[in-house]
Amino acid sequence: MRLSRYFLPILKENPKEAEIASHRLMLRAGMIRQQAAGIYAWLPLGKKVLDKVCAIIREEQNRAGALEIWMPTIQSADLWRESGRYDAYGLEMLRIKDRQERELLYGPTNEEVITDIFRAHVKSYKNLPLNLYHIQWKFRDEIRPRFGVMRSREFLMKDGYSFDIDYEGAKAAYNRVFVSYLRTFARTGLRAIPMRADTGPIGGNLSHEFIILADTGESAVYCDKHFLDMTIPPADVDFSDDAAMADIVKQWTTPYAATDEMYDEELWAKVPQSDQIAARGIEVGHIFHFGTKYSLPMHATVMGPDGQEHPVSMGSYGIGPSRLVAAAIEASHDENGIIWPRAMSPFDFGIINMKPGDQKCDDLSEKLYQSLINAGFDPLLDDTQERAGSKFATMDLIGLPTQIIIGPKNAAQNEVEIKDRKTGHKEILPFDAALRRLTEA
């Protein structure tokens, strides 16, 4: 993409409504724009990051055997009456009446709809296990939306739901998602720590939150520092091997880790002090096993091998991709802007042509831009007439991990400068060596 043809509305000033780094930087980098309280449009740069996150989520869901569907945003109130949650859910549910006065709502979550789909179509244990997910907009009418997309009212959520005939099966399903979430977050470049969690209004008795450590996190968290270097399950981990899944989950739930709500002083005291991390954290995923909480009242049953009807045992599994983008920024930025983990970066490389109009600068910039595209990469070329200082500031702000700076002096020697956004390390290389370095990375 050539910046001259892109829509990247950078803000020079810090927006005063932004209290935290991610909100401030997403506004400044032209990633999002607020359209109403807690309601955001994603501009091109933001959309690209969101797409990267969603693509990783999809790959890992599919790898773990989950199937993607797309449930509507608008739901029928009657379904929520069946589960008993319509009155219980409270003011965070956006309730709607259509032109015929039918009661609808904007889904804050989808347990009822998925249970309805399941009961309509699945009648036998032979069709289990089943895990269906979608990535869809949700609305929760927060009384005080804040922190940008970190706590917005309309937000994107991947929510998945598993169905099994009994607790054993449901636990195995839970473990598969647990492992897939470890992989998902690791692939985005973040270390998320699973912490035993409260189940809240979703219900159930087994639940973990996946937490990213960041100074601006919303809640206090306590964990063993060994989490920071535990091994992420590899891509070829066998999701059909229930015992292997259970082993991984055991390994990742053995060291102490808890959010504020589940903090246990006695257990915490048993962690050697040198291993204690008391920090702040951001929740980026949350998984629940809740058994028959919905299948019983909504009559979602299957015929078992015993010839009897069994209410299915269910779990639900959420990741907030929009929130994950903000969390990544909280965890990785400096005073100059965002520093993207490579997997989330909206472009693979940022090329700065310092002097458009200078023949040699133009030639090298163009050659590098086309060579990177031909090699399958997605570079951003700053070909604008802005002054160099402004170009450097913009490129730092939007946080592409690797910059290539092409100025007249180096270009005359057929050289370019490679800058690492994170370390600030710069190196001048001949063009061909630079291209090799970039494409082999």
Added chain:
Amino acid sequence: MRLSRYFLPILKENPKEAEIASHRLMLRAGMIRQQAAGIYAWLPLGKKVLDKVCAIIREEQNRAGALEIWMPTIQSADLWRESGRYDAYGLEMLRIKDRQERELLYGPTNEEVITDIFRAHVKSYKNLPLNLYHIQWKFRDEIRPRFGVMRSREFLMKDGYSFDIDYEGAKAAYNRVFVSYLRTFARTGLRAIPMRADTGPIGGNLSHEFIILADTGESAVYCDKHFLDMTIPPADVDFSDDAAMADIVKQWTTPYAATDEMYDEELWAKVPQSDQIAARGIEVGHIFHFGTKYSLPMHATVMGPDGQEHPVSMGSYGIGPSRLVAAAIEASHDENGIIWPRAMSPFDFGIINMKPGDQKCDDLSEKLYQSLINAGFDPLLDDTQERAGSKFATMDLIGLPTQIIIGPKNAAQNEVEIKDRKTGHKEILPFDAALRRLTEA
């Protein structure tokens, strides 16, 4: 994908609520499920088709220089008051009050939001032309939603918006989208005919609908049969060449084509009778130039090269991906089910293992399945214990263009049968020749 692990809830009976083929077949093939009046969930098979359509739309939008964003579904009523459409829009707009009694609405279209984004960020003609699009859920509270996803209340829409400093620029933008739409529909495997259209509540004075011919189409259409073999602009057509774009548009708007509403008896009489097609059609795209209808009241202006403020000249451009899926089925099905154009097909190939448990059938099925995956294809393998007749019926119903049938007799000879879904043509080939045929196609 192995069918034994897929969620494909086939209906054996024709659902009585379905009046048209696409609705009936999408329900029967387990692509969609109605969740409330005019509100559908897309099940795995339907979601895959929708993804294919959206991917083609994206590629062609990006090729034409449009930039993808993601605007929220929920909009502020105040914005619509600025354009004057809040009161005018009528009962089809789903109006909502949040917990603080603020007036919101579920976006039926996005002219107001995009104009708001534009005016906040773009101040100079130097940042033009600009074309922003998104693919997002819309809601229109139809009094009588019907025909499944063809006329649903919640539906997916790609809507794009162009901004230019004057009519000349806007017309060039309109032409680029016109050409990109020709390519988009052709790539999905459908022939869409651009027809001069009424502008309706969007406003403006230049508009075309893109219409697919189908017996069950909602409106009568009249066109010259030469449209059926006109050449689609190639992938390397130069979207930056305004004159070339205008030529293509001229070529595609010269023969007579009109919907009912715009029908002109005199012009129609001038088409030689042997060239007249009077048929029924389904609208799958609609493009509008409406100039300053929104930019004037909403004060979306840019500084021109003359140092003056100019209200921007705008157009909007819509494709309904969910409706396009239904339209494709209306245009291509038989008594046994759907016949997908290859580009829309949810899987590339359908492999039927006629006798799971038969060693040779299992071996060949598995070998073919893995070979196709390794060659980069996405096959569906029916490895279930259903009887052969039921497997054939299911495979015909879901409409994958090519089936490979592996039965014990052929398998014993190391042979498989390839069946073309559309023609019914069957051919028995040795395994290696079959694989070559499939992967070279």
